[in-house]
Amino acid sequence: MADTTIPLDTTATVPGTAATRRPGRSPATRRPRSRATAGSGRLAALLVSPTLLVLTIVVLYPTLMALDESLYGPKGLDPRTGFISDTEPFVGLKNYTDIFTQAGDRFWNAFWNTTFFTVVTVSLETVIGVAMALIMHKAFRGRGLVRASILVPWAIPTAISGLLWKWIFNADGIANVLLGHQVLWTADGFSAKVAVVIADVWKTAPFIGLLVLAGLQVVPKEVYEAARLDGASALQQFWRITLPLVKPALLVAVLFRCLDALRMFDLPYILIGAQKGSVETLSMLAQNEASNVRFGPASAYAVLLFLYVFLIALAFVRLLGADLIGEAGGARKSRPRKAREVTA
């Protein structure tokens, strides 16, 4: 229905405008292109609009709501009646200034914890994940079993794996039995950080492994054959061929993991517990405020976390050229250059 009317419309208007603006060009060469773009553009808009609508409802609206909410303070207690007032006072940017002044210590502690967990867990996961992918990629007997067992941790919900590791890290747990010496993992301290890192790496290294494996499987075998003929060592093959060729997949995997790690909540909350300074993340801070019915400050924390996540994502896309949209999308300009670099 739409494609019968749209082309008629464009053929009627486009030749005239094209002719007046660029007299040197023949309308015959312009017409098919402009008809195709205008028509498909409108169709694309039509097809994309439900997605945009859903995104507006589930992403844009809540974000704006949170921004608005973060400008309101907690409800006050009326000392005469003993009741909490029904409305939240408008406090402007006070929630934000509070975060950087009176709640500063707790905020920066949570900020550094979040950053620490992101950097450490994602680095470890990248190394281990790539190793897993290389193992899974090799042809050997029982490969299916190895692949399946590597993926098991990723299939377990985080809350469950939090409980699982809580038992492992118990004072009498298997971790201490293996170490032969008692470490109080779930008490507040550096060992709690280590416990969270171990549990998170165990759970999510397979995710990176899986995405890298997908990247590995599209690398043509001929490239390696040629390299071997040229006398490249295994290490050289890895650095010069494997790594550059899986880089797009790896970058996407690392980006996803970074964004996940930045909003880490359930693992430290279940494994170590609430209000433990050594593992408290920004999400836990926001949850803590919200659970004490202070939605304004909670939103302020959430907005700051949102900005932090947004900046990291932007940095990935801009600086490292992570190909989020796929080869046909926005990264089209930079792709061919990179592909040439790799093959050259």
Add this chain to the structure above:
Amino acid sequence: MKTSTARAIQCSAALTAAGLLLTACGSSGGSGSAQPAPAKFNGRGPITYVAGKDTTGTVQTIIDRWNKAHPKEKVTFIQLPTDADSQRQQMIQNAETKSDAYTVLATDVVWTSEFAAHQWIEPLPANRFPLGKMLQPVVETGKYRGKLYAVPASSNGGLLFYRTDLLKKAGITQPPATWAQMTADCAKVKKLPEAKNMSCYAGQFQKYEGLTVNFAEAVNSAGGRITDANGKPDVDTPQAKRGLDFLVKSFKDGTIPKEAITYQEEDGRQAFQAGKLVFLDNWPYVYSLAQKSAVKGKFAVAPLPGLNGPGASSLGGSNLALSSFAKHKATALDFMKFFTSEESATYFLKNASLAPPYADLYDNAALDKQYPYLPDLKQSITKAVPRPRVVQYGDVTAAIQNEVYAALTGKKSSAQALKDLQADLQKLTAQ
């Protein structure tokens, strides 16, 4: 989102609600008529009962009994997660959206002030419930500013579990009444060959609500208090310091094992059952479970020890409250009366070993034979001190946990921790 008109409407709604409250309270406190404020508790029909997951299967039985007798006013049981924080979270969400999905709420004893101050729950007509037959500290937990907001359904108090076999072997006939006796008894027991690898005492010292409970017990048992009668913090005192010092010192000299800093109720119970502890401070639920373990027949209970004599427990338990946004409040009130009746409490005691709020159930010889801990539990509950009854309980308990944990782990001296705690609590209760 929050336009000024919406706010004005909310404000006026609050004012009318407050006005209704005043009239309602005026009439309920006065003449003692059978139907106080009929306008407030009207509407009959199906309602819901909202509580944490029922692991004993007894709640549904009681609800079935009600449903059989009241086919037109059926009660549906909505089960929330087992941990108290998630239950509170879901009840708050329900209240914030002013949903009528929840009618009768099973609330923790420490939530009453917060829920009442936010007007998430209704003030109740006290003369409709047999409060006079209940233990007084338990009834107090349902009150906010002198008005009843929640009816006790079950109670709970801390008990000292101890190894009778080892004490007997070491020549000790009586369970310890003071901390000094307890450490002395422990030293004697530790000389026995079978107690070589045992630790003396543990409670719940992980950084969570249990730590607040144990700290409050230590402070109250040493003659101190966290808040005074008017709810003002009063924790920077020599008495409170003696209480906290007992815990800090016990951690330092190994009376309490190092690993107890990670103990919640279950960890302590398992350590006791595995024969690693001589003394354990825990709730009565441990009794029936320990009877099925390796220490069966080798242990007994006593009231908690204190500084100069028997100590004071923190009060636990759960109450029933009525959601302000619910429909069919007349039915709800009747159901609450039924659910908290002595008959129901007896059923819960027999089938789920829940501590009843009724005084005379503890003096029932037949029940005492089945549950030998009942007399001690009664003493524990009647002498128990409620945790601070403040509107911002979540922040208060977090502040207590922070400072006490710092003292127990040696990051702060107990004097400094109490001084900082006093300052924190003053800030929190000043608003």
